[in-house]
Amino acid sequence: MIIIKAGGSAITMKDKPYTLDETAMHHTAKQLVQIKEPVILIHGVGSYGHPPAKQYQIGLGYDGSLERVWGLMLTHYWVDELSQRFTRVLLDHELLALRCRPTTLFVTDQRRIVQFNKEPLDRFLKMNILPVLHGDGPADRSQGFCVLSGDQIAVYLAKIYKARKVIFGMDVPGILKSGRPVGHVRYDELLSFSKYIKDNEDASGGLAKKLQEIAALKSERIPVQLVSLHNPDDLLRAVNDQTAGTLID
Ligand SMILES: Nc1ncnc2c1ncn2[C@@H]1O[C@H](COP(=O)(O)OP(=O)(O)OP(=O)(O)O)[C@@H](O)[C@H]1O
Numbered sequence: 001m002i003i004i005k006a007g008g009s010a011i012t013m014k015d016k017p018y019t020l021d022e023t024a025m026h027h028t029a030k031q032l033v034q035i036k037e038p039v040i041l042i043h044g045v046g047s048y049g050h051p052p053a054k055q056y057q058i059g060l061g062y063d064g065s066l067e068r069v070w071g072l073m074l075t076h077y078w079v080d081e082l083s084q085r086f087t088r089v090l091l092d093h094e095l096l097a098l099r100c101r102p103t104t105l106f107v108t109d110q111r112r113i114v115q116f117n118k119e120p121l122d123r124f125l126k127m128n129i130l131p132v133l134h135g136d137g138p139a140d141r142s143q144g145f146c147v148l149s150g151d152q153i154a155v156y157l158a159k160i161y162k163a164r165k166v167i168f169g170m171d172v173p174g175i176l177k178s179g180r181p182v183g184h185v186r187y188d189e190l191l192s193f194s195k196y197i198k199d200n201e202d203a204s205g206g207l208a209k210k211l212q213e214i215a216a217l218k219s220e221r222i223p224v225q226l227v228s229l230h231n232p233d234d235l236l237r238a239v240n241d242q243t244a245g246t247l248i249d
């Protein structure tokens, strides 16, 4: 099993609200077609999900105001739109892609996944269906609802399914240090790379938070590779354990 997160930084134009990067979507789809093992695909929300999530501060959860709940509605609406458009591209490449809404699969508590309804994914995977999940705004036991990042979902599922590898596709080729990708990072030194991150303060914490999530895979000994989805073959290179972007192990 390989867990692939197609970052919102790649499949949308992060600095242009509600704008797709269809080229990156097609690159991703073309490579997914060639993978010969089970995959769960999770995509980020990029410039569809982060702007409304930030504007209405939905990450803070339910506060009794209509405005906050309205923000949750709008965020769900725009993430659905992005997910539909991406899934359309996947279907055009004849992938058996099926959207599986995380809000109906997961419940969180204090923004961490505490409940997962595994049966639908298990059954779909048995039929060689490619489940497509995404960052979402699920129900949260402590705060009503929250922002659940695709990164947290990817790491959670990697543990549950004992993935062979987790691959994060982004708009840049891995962790950059002075503008150049770092080829190899050991889990022990991962968090020290946070100092090279210029954060963009998106609704789910950007690259710094991604590295924190990834750090939890150390004990599972699951390697992670961060690659660019703007390069047409980096995803496949990572699947085939070839050099591309940043390998974390
Ligand atoms: N040192 C760095 N190395 C690599 N990327 C960096 C660095 N510092 C900042 N970044 C930014 O981090 C971004 C990746 O994190 P971000 O959360 O924005 O993307 P994503 O997870 O793909 O998107 P989404 O959260 O929508 O899924 C890159 O687009 C890059 O601009």
Ligand SMILES: [Mg+2]
Binding pocket: 044, 151, 202, 204, 205, 206, 207, 210
């Ligand atoms: Mg992110």
